[in-house]
Amino acid sequence: MQRILVTGGAGFIGSNFVHHVLGRTDASVTVLDKLTYAASRESLDGLPEDRVDLVVGDVADQPLVERLAGEHDAIVHFAAESHNDNSLSEPGPFIQTNLVGTFCVLEAARRHGTRLHHISTDEVYGDLELDDPARFTEATPYNPSSPYSAAKAGSDHLVRAWVRSFGVQATISNCSNNYGPWQHVEKFIPRQITNVLDGGRPKVYGAGTNVRDWIHAEDHSSAVWTILERGRIGETYLIGADGERNNLEVVRMILEHLGRDADDFDLVTDRAGHDLRYAIDSSKLRAELGWTPSFPDFATGLARTIEWYRDHESWWRPGKDATEAAYAAKGQA
């Protein structure tokens, strides 16, 4: 696999993946990205110019995606509308990009026989009760809650249908919540870090007891590369790093790291349909493909991420006010 097409490669996880691939292999990468509000050209700075190309375009542009698929050995499909809160206020773009966009990618892979890896989320499984010891596995039934997760669930079903009906050479991964550099300030961890850096208070939905299973984006990238290289066609792999924390624990860690009182946060209006708990059992990926995460623990990864945001204010500052204004309009500020 020498020529890799990365859709959504100017977004948070996609750009981390591009850095990962170019830093560890001699492959070349084409990023196909629409450069929505969530994208950042700067996230691709510092890469070897002769091995990376950016095509600004839409994954739902069938002729464009078909042409690009014919010029590459593999497609890694990250492009998506990714924020649950946005899917509740305006679901249309989630249907268009996450479903129609994935359909276009599948048709292009089918036409050219291109290897495809589809990036998905643990949210397709719905949520677990807070006191349920179970974790999601590849056998957990789909039960998505939000327009975002329902559209991602639909995209996974399309991939499986194209594998079975048309022999498309695809794999799927469903990963837990990512954190790390270049994540948009609308998301939980960057929002709270930047609120505190601004002298403000973290904004926690509901009672703050909801649990997420955190993984560093670098570990997500290494898992995706492992699956692309050694995963079995037609298989799904869950990706997770045993990082369960409730939201209150996370904001307290951020506040303490930045020298503030651990109770210096606000509880705000809850998210509609807010999933209670996600938890990933990644035994299949670890046992079958030998993958392990490289970040020793969430506390270390979070501390590095806080420092990254402290050092990159010029990157996040331009989007911060508009993001907070949108939250204020929904009573979540």
Ligand code: NAD
């Ligand atoms: P993001 O919002 O940071 O980035 C998405 C990227 O896709 C942006 O660069 C955007 O410009 C691009 N994009 C959006 N619509 C497009 C279109 N129509 N055509 C071309 N490009 C388009 O998202 P992210 O958090 O990096 O998530 C990337 C992928 O990983 C998504 O598929 C998401 O469902 C999945 N995922 C995310 C997480 C997480 O915690 N963030 C966890 C599991 C899975």
Ligand code: TDX
């Ligand atoms: O201000 C906030 N306060 C708050 O309490 C925000 C933005 C979020 N939250 C809560 C909601 C969730 O319980 O924090 C948790 C994490 O929220 P998000 O960062 O919005 O992530 P989540 O909804 O869990 O979805 C994320 O993980 C799975 C990604 O955005 C998805 O793309 C991915 O599929």
